[in-house]
Amino acid sequence: MAASAPAPIVVLFRDDLRLADHPALHAAAGRGVPVVPLFVVDRDHGLGDGPTARPLGGAVRWWLHHSLERLSAGLARLGAPLVLRGGRPADVVPQVAGEAGAAEVFVIGSLDPAQAAAEKRLADALERQGVRLVVFPHDHLIDPARLRNGSGQPYQVYTPFFRALRQGLERPVTLPAPDALRPASPAPAPESLASFGLLPTAPDWAGGLRDTWTPGEDAAWTRLHAFLETHVAGYRTGRNIPAEPATSRLSPHLRFGEITARQVWNAVSAMAEGQGAETFLGEIGWREFSAYQVVHHPDMARRSLRHEYDAFPWRDAPDELRAWQRGRTGYPIVDAGMRELWQTGWMHNRVRMIVGSFLVKDLLLPWQMGEAWFHDTLVDAHWANNPASWQWVAGCGADAAPYFRIFNPVLQGEKFDPRGHYVRRWVPELAGVSDRLIHRPWDSPLEVARTGYAQPLVDHGAARHRALAAWRGLKDEAAE
Numbered sequence: 001m002a003a004s005a006p007a008p009i010v011v012l013f014r015d016d017l018r019l020a021d022h023p024a025l026h027a028a029a030g031r032g033v034p035v036v037p038l039f040v041v042d043r044d045h046g047l048g049d050g051p052t053a054r055p056l057g058g059a060v061r062w063w064l065h066h067s068l069e070r071l072s073a074g075l076a077r078l079g080a081p082l083v084l085r086g087g088r089p090a091d092v093v094p095q096v097a098g099e100a101g102a103a104e105v106f107v108i109g110s111l112d113p114a115q116a117a118a119e120k121r122l123a124d125a126l127e128r129q130g131v132r133l134v135v136f137p138h139d140h141l142i143d144p145a146r147l148r149n150g151s152g153q154p155y156q157v158y159t160p161f162f163r164a165l166r167q168g169l170e171r172p173v174t175l176p177a178p179d180a181l182r183p184a185s186p187a188p189a190p191e192s193l194a195s196f197g198l199l200p201t202a203p204d205w206a207g208g209l210r211d212t213w214t215p216g217e218d219a220a221w222t223r224l225h226a227f228l229e230t231h232v233a234g235y236r237t238g239r240n241i242p243a244e245p246a247t248s249r250l251s252p253h254l255r256f257g258e259i260t261a262r263q264v265w266n267a268v269s270a271m272a273e274g275q276g277a278e279t280f281l282g283e284i285g286w287r288e289f290s291a292y293q294v295v296h297h298p299d300m301a302r303r304s305l306r307h308e309y310d311a312f313p314w315r316d317a318p319d320e321l322r323a324w325q326r327g328r329t330g331y332p333i334v335d336a337g338m339r340e341l342w343q344t345g346w347m348h349n350r351v352r353m354i355v356g357s358f359l360v361k362d363l364l365l366p367w368q369m370g371e372a373w374f375h376d377t378l379v380d381a382h383w384a385n386n387p388a389s390w391q392w393v394a395g396c397g398a399d400a401a402p403y404f405r406i407f408n409p410v411l412q413g414e415k416f417d418p419r420g421h422y423v424r425r426w427v428p429e430l431a432g433v434s435d436r437l438i439h440r441p442w443d444s445p446l447e448v449a450r451t452g453y454a455q456p457l458v459d460h461g462a463a464r465h466r467a468l469a470a471w472r473g474l475k476d477e478a479a480e
């Protein structure tokens with residue numbers, strides 16, 4: 001009697017669009033059975049399910065399209081092309097498993113509460129069909145359930161969290177890409193990538209993204225190596241200068257799992273040392289801390305961690321929100337950042353803090369509006385980094401010294417962009433303005449008239465007083 005063909009394994013890709021260090025793909029390849037790589041596009045719910053699931057933002061959709069193209073090409077080279085399907089994973093994955101005759105689906109677990117909810121729903125749907133969902137360890141460096149402070153509580157503050165992370169972290173183990181994959185025959189039919197409409201059509205706003213980025217695993221490694229060769233040594237100070245290309249720009253690659261934090265951590269530990277490398281690992285630590293917070297507070301993109309902020313007297317000023325989004329606030333460093341974001345889908349970290357503070361403290365607009373705009377426009381928009389960073393900026397999240405930190409956009413500009421190179425790059429109407437006036441053009445009404453640059457939306461000094469008064473009022477209310 002002829003032996004029956006081994007059942008294929010479906011490998012479900014999500015935020016892990018790579019071939020190397022992919023435990024689910026590695027394990028499936030190791031079994032020597034046919035592999036069906038699958039990605040399910042759900043524009044309306046992202047990769048998630050349940051109350052915290054969100055539609056994919058526009059810039060993320062653009063990146064996803066190109067990253068899927070690269071992944072697809074890589075998988076085809078290994079022998080098992082990617083099957084793309086549209087719909088809800090809990091409906092689509094069982095269907096594909098049925099078509100392939102698979103008895104198991106392998107997936108890398110996620111700390112994102114929405115993706116964890118999707119996993120659960122998927123496991124139930126597959127079980128009804130007699131298919132087993134095998135969930136491999138997530139891509140983060142830490143196990144948030146185990147990392148606790150001395151009293152057994154989750155850490156509230158970054159510094160002790162990071163100390164504990166470093167103490168507990170062995171050198172992470174990473175896996176090679178499989179040499180080859182055995183295809184299923186016949187393989188479930190794919191839908192075409194173009195049919196998902198992930199790219200903008202009219203207007204096509206993605207020209208700046210195309211000029212700036214190359215999505216995919218290979219490009220992630222190129223960036224990492226370039227950073228290690230050129231910038232890691234000076235990272236400690238260089239990372240604060242937005243005109244310099246001194247940071248790694250790995251964030252969208254990490255966001256899509258084209259490279260893992262484990263791989264980055266190991267490469268930095270092996271190839272670099274000194275304060276630059278230490279500071280950089282600390283930033284990877286911030287990424288871990290953001291995920292840790294969201295695991296413990298799943299609603300973090302909507303609700304302030306400090307619940308008293310739900311009663312904050314936010315303003316309702318749609319015109320000012322729009323001016324901020326478009327980079328027309330009249331504050332050069334804020335406008336430069338917002339235009340860099342619009343054109344490239346990315347903004348320097350120092351400037352993210354400045355524009356965030358401006359929206360929340362100077363304009364008194366809810367941090368959730370800034371978070372939502374970043375969610376839609378950042379190529380690295382991340383389920384944890386984005387809300388956790390916004391809450392940090394707003395002073396309503398995990399922070400040792402909360403709301404009183406109000407960035408002065410003029411002083412920040414003068415300190416971190418002293419010659420105005422960054423401002424001139426993104427706000428071309430200010431190109432001819434002198435270094436002395438570049439962060440305060442209103443000091444010369446003649447210059448303002450000549451350049452046609454926007455008048456400041458608010459006076460920072462007055463706005464600062466307004467913000468502090470509102471905050472004190474909130475504190476008094478909370479104390480009553």
Ligand SMILES: Cc1cc2nc3c(=O)[nH]c(=O)nc-3n(C[C@H](O)[C@H](O)[C@H](O)COP(=O)(O)OP(=O)(O)OC[C@H]3O[C@@H](n4cnc5c(N)ncnc54)[C@H](O)[C@@H]3O)c2cc1C
Nearest residue numbers: 247248249250251283286287349352380381382385386389
């Ligand atoms: C308001 C606001 C919103 C943000 N939203 C996001 C977001 O949606 N996605 C995102 O990846 N980062 C976000 N950040 C964090 C940070 O600005 C970016 O990670 C960083 O600018 C990315 O550039 P890089 O890769 O060159 O960073 P590098 O300086 O080279 O750092 C290396 C990596 O460490 C991580 N990292 C660095 N800084 C932080 C940080 N403060 N918090 C968490 N992780 C960090 C990122 O994964 C980054 O790629 C936000 C920061 C602020 C202030």
